[in-house]
Amino acid sequence: MDCSESLRMQATSRRALLLGGASFAAWAYLPKFARAADGRDPRFVTIILRGALDGLATVAPVGDPDYAGLHGAIALRADGPNAALMLDQFFGLHPAMPEFARMYRAKQAAVVHAVATSYRDRSHFDGQDVLESGFPGPGRVQSGWLNRALEALPKGERVTSALAVGPTTPLVLRGAAPTVGWAPSALPQAADDTAMRLLDLYQHRDPTLASALTQGLQLDKQAQGDEMKPKPGGGVAAMRLVARGAAKLMAADDGPRIGALAFEGWDTHANEGGAVGRLAQLLGGLDGALAEFQSGLGARWRDTVIVVATEFGRTARINGTEGTDHGTGTIALLAGGAVNGGRMITDWPGLKPANLYQARDLAPTTDLRAVIKGVLHDQFGLGERVLAETVFPDSAPARPMKGLIT
Amino acid sequence: MARDSQAALIALNRFGFGARGGASGDFINAASDPRGFVLAELARPNGALLEVPGLLSTPELGRQVFDYQFEIQQARNAAKAAQQGASETPPQGSDAKPQPRRNLSLSTAAKEIAGKDPAIQPPDSANAAMTPSATMQPPTMQTMAGPPKPPAQPLNIIQKTFRAEALARLQRGVVADCGFVERLVVFWSNHFCISANKGALARMWAGSFEREAIRPHVLGRFSDMLKAVEQHPAMLFFLDNQQSLGPESRAGINRNRGLNENLAREIMELHTLGVGGGYTQDDVTALARVITGWTFAGRRGQLGTPGSFVFNANAHQPGPQQVLGKTYAQAGVAQGEAVLSDIARHPSTAKFIATKFARHFVADDPPPALVAKLQDSFTKTDGDLRALATTLVGSSEAWQATLTKMRSPYEFLLASGRLLARNPEDPGRYLNGLNLLGQPLWSPAGPNGFPDTTAAWAAPEGLKLRLDISAQLASQLADRFDPRELLELVAADAAAPETRRTIERAESRQQALALLLMSPEFQRR
Numbered sequence: 001m002d003c004s005e006s007l008r009m010q011a012t013s014r015r016a017l018l019l020g021g022a023s024f025a026a027w028a029y030l031p032k033f034a035r036a037a038d039g040r041d042p043r044f045v046t047i048i049l050r051g052a053l054d055g056l057a058t059v060a061p062v063g064d065p066d067y068a069g070l071h072g073a074i075a076l077r078a079d080g081p082n083a084a085l086m087l088d089q090f091f092g093l094h095p096a097m098p099e100f101a102r103m104y105r106a107k108q109a110a111v112v113h114a115v116a117t118s119y120r121d122r123s124h125f126d127g128q129d130v131l132e133s134g135f136p137g138p139g140r141v142q143s144g145w146l147n148r149a150l151e152a153l154p155k156g157e158r159v160t161s162a163l164a165v166g167p168t169t170p171l172v173l174r175g176a177a178p179t180v181g182w183a184p185s186a187l188p189q190a191a192d193d194t195a196m197r198l199l200d201l202y203q204h205r206d207p208t209l210a211s212a213l214t215q216g217l218q219l220d221k222q223a224q225g226d227e228m229k230p231k232p233g234g235g236v237a238a239m240r241l242v243a244r245g246a247a248k249l250m251a252a253d254d255g256p257r258i259g260a261l262a263f264e265g266w267d268t269h270a271n272e273g274g275a276v277g278r279l280a281q282l283l284g285g286l287d288g289a290l291a292e293f294q295s296g297l298g299a300r301w302r303d304t305v306i307v308v309a310t311e312f313g314r315t316a317r318i319n320g321t322e323g324t325d326h327g328t329g330t331i332a333l334l335a336g337g338a339v340n341g342g343r344m345i346t347d348w349p350g351l352k353p354a355n356l357y358q359a360r361d362l363a364p365t366t367d368l369r370a371v372i373k374g375v376l377h378d379q380f381g382l383g384e385r386v387l388a389e390t391v392f393p394d395s396a397p398a399r400p401m402k403g404l405i406t
Numbered sequence: 407m408a409r410d411s412q413a414a415l416i417a418l419n420r421f422g423f424g425a426r427g428g429a430s431g432d433f434i435n436a437a438s439d440p441r442g443f444v445l446a447e448l449a450r451p452n453g454a455l456l457e458v459p460g461l462l463s464t465p466e467l468g469r470q471v472f473d474y475q476f477e478i479q480q481a482r483n484a485a486k487a488a489q490q491g492a493s494e495t496p497p498q499g500s501d502a503k504p505q506p507r508r509n510l511s512l513s514t515a516a517k518e519i520a521g522k523d524p525a526i527q528p529p530d531s532a533n534a535a536m537t538p539s540a541t542m543q544p545p546t547m548q549t550m551a552g553p554p555k556p557p558a559q560p561l562n563i564i565q566k567t568f569r570a571e572a573l574a575r576l577q578r579g580v581v582a583d584c585g586f587v588e589r590l591v592v593f594w595s596n597h598f599c600i601s602a603n604k605g606a607l608a609r610m611w612a613g614s615f616e617r618e619a620i621r622p623h624v625l626g627r628f629s630d631m632l633k634a635v636e637q638h639p640a641m642l643f644f645l646d647n648q649q650s651l652g653p654e655s656r657a658g659i660n661r662n663r664g665l666n667e668n669l670a671r672e673i674m675e676l677h678t679l680g681v682g683g684g685y686t687q688d689d690v691t692a693l694a695r696v697i698t699g700w701t702f703a704g705r706r707g708q709l710g711t712p713g714s715f716v717f718n719a720n721a722h723q724p725g726p727q728q729v730l731g732k733t734y735a736q737a738g739v740a741q742g743e744a745v746l747s748d749i750a751r752h753p754s755t756a757k758f759i760a761t762k763f764a765r766h767f768v769a770d771d772p773p774p775a776l777v778a779k780l781q782d783s784f785t786k787t788d789g790d791l792r793a794l795a796t797t798l799v800g801s802s803e804a805w806q807a808t809l810t811k812m813r814s815p816y817e818f819l820l821a822s823g824r825l826l827a828r829n830p831e832d833p834g835r836y837l838n839g840l841n842l843l844g845q846p847l848w849s850p851a852g853p854n855g856f857p858d859t860t861a862a863w864a865a866p867e868g869l870k871l872r873l874d875i876s877a878q879l880a881s882q883l884a885d886r887f888d889p890r891e892l893l894e895l896v897a898a899d900a901a902a903p904e905t906r907r908t909i910e911r912a913e914s915r916q917q918a919l920a921l922l923l924m925s926p927e928f929q930r931r
Contacts, residue, residue, distance in 0.1 A: 051852070122671070122690075123681045125854050138681070142861060169865055180866075190877035194917050197908060198873060198924050204904040206926040209864060216870030264851050269668040270646045320664020321649040326671070358687065 024246045025169045026259035028178040028215075031380065032156030042338065042379045043250055043304040044258045045293065046146060046372075048172055049286070050128055051266035053310040055330030056362060057279055058097075059111050059344075063090035066351035070317045074274035082275030087111065091344050095275050096284040099291040100335065107342035109335040110404070112371050114346050116312060116364030118395075122326035124267065127311030132172035134369070134392045146260055147175030149376055149391045152383075159256045173260040180218055180256070236285035239263055243289035247296025261289075266310060270321040290335050304336035305379050305405065307372060313362055316351055329362030332371055338379065340406045345371075367398040374401030411900035413440035416805055419813075419931040420767060423585030424821030425895050427887075433898050436584070444799050447587045448792055454587050454624040456617050458574040464614045464639055467567060468713015471610045472705035474563050564610050568602065571613020572833040572847055579820045580829050590624045590795060591616065592816065593766050595848075596855040598635045598677060600644035602848045607643050612848035615640035628759065628789030629750035636673060636746060637715045639702035645669035645853065652698040652723025665723075670694035672853045674749070683754030689730055695723040696734065697742045756784040759794075762858070767798060768807050770859045776803035809930040812863040814856065815843035817931065818872060822923055825892060826883055842871055873924055880919035889918035897927040 031042075060076040061067045062084055068075045076084040076092055084092025085101040091113070093101050103109035119130035119138065126138035134145025159180065173179050195217055202210035242261060249255045265282060272279045286308070294301050313330030329349070334341065347365040349355050357363040373387045377400040388396040414437035418425050421444045425432040436443040447453055462470075561569070579588045595616045602609040619638040623631035635641050642648050650666035651658035658664050670693035674685045699722030703710040710716040717739040726735040732748065734741050749755060760780035764772035776798075783790075783797040798804055813821060819839045823830065830836060840847050850856045857863070889909050893901055905925045912918035922928060 121681070122687065123675050124852065126681050174861070190873045190920060191917070193913065194877060194920050195873060197912065197917070198921055201904055201908040201921065201925065205902055206930070208860075209869065209926065209929070212864050212866045212869045213873070215866035216868075216873075267852075269666055270649050319666050320651050320653060320658065321646060321666040322663070323646075323666065325667050360687075 024242050024259060024261045025173045025179050026159070026246075026250070026256035027150045027173075028180045028218075028256070029150075029158055030156040030254075030257055032154040033381075041300065041303050042257065043297065043300055043336075044375070044379055045246070045250070045304070045306045046172060046260045047286070047289070047306060047308045048128075048132060048170060048260065048262040049266045049308065049310040050124070050262055050264045051268075051310075052124060052127070052312050052314055052326055053266045053330055054268060054272065054279060054314040054324050055113065055115075055310075056313070056316060057272065057274070057324075058094050058283060059087070059113055059331050060084055060092050060094070061090060061113075061348065061351065062086075062092045064348075064351050070351055072318045073322055074272055074277075074318060076275060084275075088344055090348075094280065094283050096280040097287040099287045099294075100333065103290070103294070103335050104342055108337050108339055109333065110339055110341045110343045110345055112332040112334070112345045112366055112368075114329045114349050114362055114364055115332050115366040115368050115371065116329050117368045118398075119312065120328065122312065122328075124311060124326070129171065131309060131311045131368075132170060134172075134395075136394050141171075143175030144170070144172035144260075145372070145391050146172045146258070147177045147179070149380070149382060149387075150177035150258065151175070152386045152390060153380060157254070159254060170260050170262045172262075178215065180215060236281055236288065239285035240288040240292050243292035244296055247293045251297045251300050263289075268314070268323050269319070269325060270323040272318070272323040293335075302337035305338050305375055306333075306335045307375055308333035308335070309368060309372070315360055316356055316362055317360070327361035328357045329364040332368055334371075334375070334404065338405050340403055345401075345404075366401075367395075369395045370398040370401045371404070373398065374404045376400075378402075378405035409434075409437045410440060411437055411898050413437070413805060414443075415897055415900045415927070416440065416809065417443050417584065419809060419821075420804070420811075421584065421586045421799065422589060423579055423582065423817060424824055424928070426580075426824045427827040427892065427895055430895075432583070433895055437898070440805070441799055444584050444586050445796065447582070447584055448625060448795060450587075454591060454621045456574055456578055456621055460570060461574055461613065461617065462567075464611055464618060465711050465713035467610045467614055468607065468639065468702070469705075470563050470567070471606055472712055475606065476705060564606050568609050568612065569833050569837070571617075572837060573830060575613065575616070576820070576823070576830050576833055576836050580823045585820075585824075586795070586799075587624065589767075589817075590791075591621055593763070594624055594631065594791075595620050596850070596858075597762065598631070598641070599850050599853065599855040600640050600848070601850055601853075604644050608640060611638075611640035611643070616848075623791065625792040625795070626790075628755075628784070628791055629747055631791070632677065632746050632750050633743060635677070636669070636697070636742075637700060639713060639715055642669070642700060642702055642715070645672055647697060648701040650694060650698050651721045652695060654725075655698060655721050655723055657718070657721040658698075658723075665691070665694050665698065667691055667694035670697060673746075676854055678749045678758065679752055679754040680758030683752070683758060685730060692727045692729045693742075693745060696727050696729065696745050698723045700739070700742060750789055753785070756781045756789075760784055763794065763798065766858050768804050769810055770861075773803040773807065776801050779803075810860060811931050812860045813929055813931050814858075814863055815840055815845040815868075815872075816847075818843075818929065819875075821928065822876070822879060825896060825923075826879070826887070828883075839875055842875070843868055872929075873920070876920040876923040877916075879923065880916045884915040884919040887915070887919065889915055889922050892919070892922055893927075896922065901925075901927055 056067070056071060057074065057076070060071070062076060062078045076094065078084060078086060078092055082095050085095055085098065086092045087104055091111070093104070100109055117127070117130045118136045119127050129138045129141065132144045133141040134148065135141055169179055199210060199213055202213055246259060246261065250257065250259060263286065268279050271277065290306065293304070293306060297304055309332045310330055313327040314324035315327045319325050349363040349365050351362070353359055355363055369392045373392060373395070376382045376387060376391065377384065382391065384400060387400060392398070414433050417436040417440040418432060579585060582588050598620065600608055600612060600615055602612040615638050619634040619641070620631065623634060645668045646666045647669040650669070651661065651663050653664040667690055671690045673693065674683065674690060675681055679685055699718045701709070701716060701718050701721065703712050703714055703716050705712055709718055719738060722738065726733050727741065729745050730752070734744055736744055760777050761772065763780055764777050768776060779797055779801055780794060783793050787793040819836050823836070837847055845856050889912070893906065893909055905927055909918045909922055912921055
């Protein structure tokens with residue numbers, strides 16, 4: 001039972017990866033589009049930030065007279081050292097995100113502010129359930145909105161690439177539509193023959209395990225380039241690494257077109273930091289991941305949309321420990337060559353006490369479902385009805401937002 | 407005596423860690439009296455305690471961390487002083503060699519800026535994402551300019567302690583008869599989880615937290631466990647309560663800092679009432695005020711023995727508070743203890759615990775009748791956890807439900823260790839396996855602990871990794887065993903004909919053992 005040195009090293013590397021809380025999974029099929037003839041080959045990635053991102057710290061309303069007082073010591077400033085990267089006269093981007101700022105200026109990125117799902121309580125786990133399941137309220141649901149969107153797409157060829165980091169598929173992509181994944185683990189592989197015999201046993205005894213193993217066996221088939229092997233460097237490096245691997249596989253002609261990542265660790269209750277510090281470091285990782293997608297997807301970036309979303313926001317006022325507690329309204333980020341970018345999309349509610357949700361949180365004025373529905377509608381031609389009934393059940397009032405895609 | 411193989415499989419796998427190999431006779435014993443086999447462990451006095459020579463108390467471990475961090479800080483300060491002295495001697499020297507100087511000064515500057523307030527941000531070697539250099543340097547910089555790591559760095563006191571605690575827990579699990587009590591420990595430890603990834607203190611205390619706050623109460627009273635957990639330094643550190651100050655407390659006013667509601671929220675949401683358990687945001691905030699001042703003493707021991715729970719009256723929000731409609735006028739620590747005592751007995755808590763308990767042991771969607779029985783037991787016995795466990799084992803539902811749950815990675819690795827009679831002398835293989843399979847020991851991603859549903863552990867990649875691990879184990883150990891005999895120890899005539907055939911027809915002992923470890927009889931519980 002002693003483990004070999006190589007196993008130990010692999011496990012250590014993998015651990016570093018898992019510590020970053022980064023994971024990825026993708027649809028096992030290529031979508032088949034009638035209009036593929038026009039050369040457009042759309043790609044879609046959603047990045048789930050688990051733990052509740054402080055939207056007011058990421059895209060700061062520095063022009064709002066109440067912002068600096070509320071966010072106190074960790075508030076961003078429009079000038080001075082480590083100044084916010086001003087997106088317009090009112091909103092400043094966190095200085096740890098220069099890549100996103102560059103995309104924004106190139107009109108390939110947009111920010112939706114004061115956005116929230118339909119969830120209004122403050123439990124991470126229920127909030128993540130709502131964000132990922134796409135159902136209006138929490139509950140034990142076993143499928144995610146992205147998986148149900150896949151089911152509504154015309155199914156083409158099976159992808160030969162496969163990717164997923166992290167032993168579990170995130171809820172947003174869980175469901176009836178088959179998904180694949182890839183892990184940078186280099187444990188000695190069980191022999192194919194052993195795997196086939198086990199599969200045969202499962203098919204007779206345990207269909208659920210048979211189906212899981214079938215998918216699992218496809219994970220490692222795709223050859224992995226050197227640059228996709230895990231490197232040390234903690235959570236930030238892990239975010240970049242996963243994005244780099246995902247982008248490489250998604251750039252291939254026979255690679256997956258639609259995938260999901262989840263990054264953990266955004267629950268900044270204490271010592272959140274302002275322009276530098278803990279959140280800054282995480283945002284730098286996210287920024288790096290977006291840049292990896294752009295460079296890795298190459299020419300395919302043109303047809304790509306990435307949606308970054310989180311379960312809810314954080315309190316407008318910092319708490320007693322220079323952090324923020326669970327809140328409501330936050331931001332969503334759009335990035336990609338297909339995004340109609342260079343825009344702040346918001347119906348800004350203001351930060352006066354009376355304007356805050358329950359006198360404490362940024363009030364949500366945009367339904368996140370409207371944003372995602374708008375993207376899915378324009379990117380994949382999904383109909384309004386299937387979006388309102390199947391993908392995001394009972395969401396008809398949240399009409400797909402128009403004009404998000406060029 | 408009657409022999410019930412199916413019930414033996416349930417006794418061993420649903421309630422325990424699986425049959426031990428060798429001459430244990432576990433399967434035969436379980437088959438002749440399944441309920442008695444499971445319940446026997448509950449009768450042993452102090453059977454849940456883990457007292458192993460060399461494992462220290464939380465304050466003793468705390469002192470070691472404080473000393474260790476202090477030494478590092480001293481060394482850093484000394485190095486910094488030496489560096490500053492050196493750069494002053496040749497005033498023009500820095501221009502002559504721009505390349506190395508630059509790197510040096512960047513990292514030094516980063517440390518200076520980030521390390522400004524060491525009292526608030528202690529050095530945290532366990533969490534690379536939080537180290538000052540990582541904060542300031544872009545990751546590419548770090549990988550490119552970072553010095554190559556020495557090949558075999560000796561373990562520091564934190565790593566050594568973590569491994570010793572892990573080893574003690576693993577060894578107990580491997581040798582236990584049925585393992586029901588250890589399964590209960592793992593269940594409650596995950597219910598009240600902390601994460602070692604929070605920082606050096608959390609990694610150091612992960613084991614002592616379980617030994618001191620969980621184990622003594624696993625067969626005791628829920629309210630006692632709740633109090634022990636919420637007053638344990640590891641939990642206070644994990645959920646930031648040591649930083650939370652009453653806004654109108656003396657410390658809050660002096661330092662112009664205030665509440666952090668992290669612990670208060672998770673007490674209500676995850677530890678007791680559960681989401682939808684009838685509390686509001688106001689209740690969370692009120693509880694946060696109530697437990698201000700619940701902290702642990704630091705290195706210099708101004709408040710008490712370093713590393714021990716203390717109530718700091720200076721940080722406590724003065725005055726009565728209203729929680730869940732009741733006013734608590736007590737002064738000091740008694741206020742919080744009174745609230746916890748009431749929450750522990752709240753009907754929502756009984757329901758939440760009963761459901762989670764049944765879900766863990768029986769089914770993702772547990773039989774409502776079983777949940778009702780457990781809830782009833784919890785309520786009537788004032789949260790007696792031995793009674794709760796006895797009710798579970800005594801119920802007919804727990805024995806009738808088919809084995810649809812999947813063993814967690816921890817249960818799977820421990821079950822293989824038991825079957826192959828490998829009492830670990832080094833926790834490395836287990837810790838690595840747990841990392842690979844997504845259940846790093848004492849390090850869940852969030853305060854809700856590791857998932858407890860079949861879907862979470864039967865995912866494609868996880869299953870493939872289990873197969874790879876099984877194959878590797880088998881390649882190293884299969885020569886010592888006859889897989890057909892092992893199948894008798896695992897399931898005897900409860901094994902399905904297909905499983906038996908698959909193992910008998912395997913092309914090698916290695917392959918047969920890997921298939922046995924991956925069979926539904928071994929994976930399901």
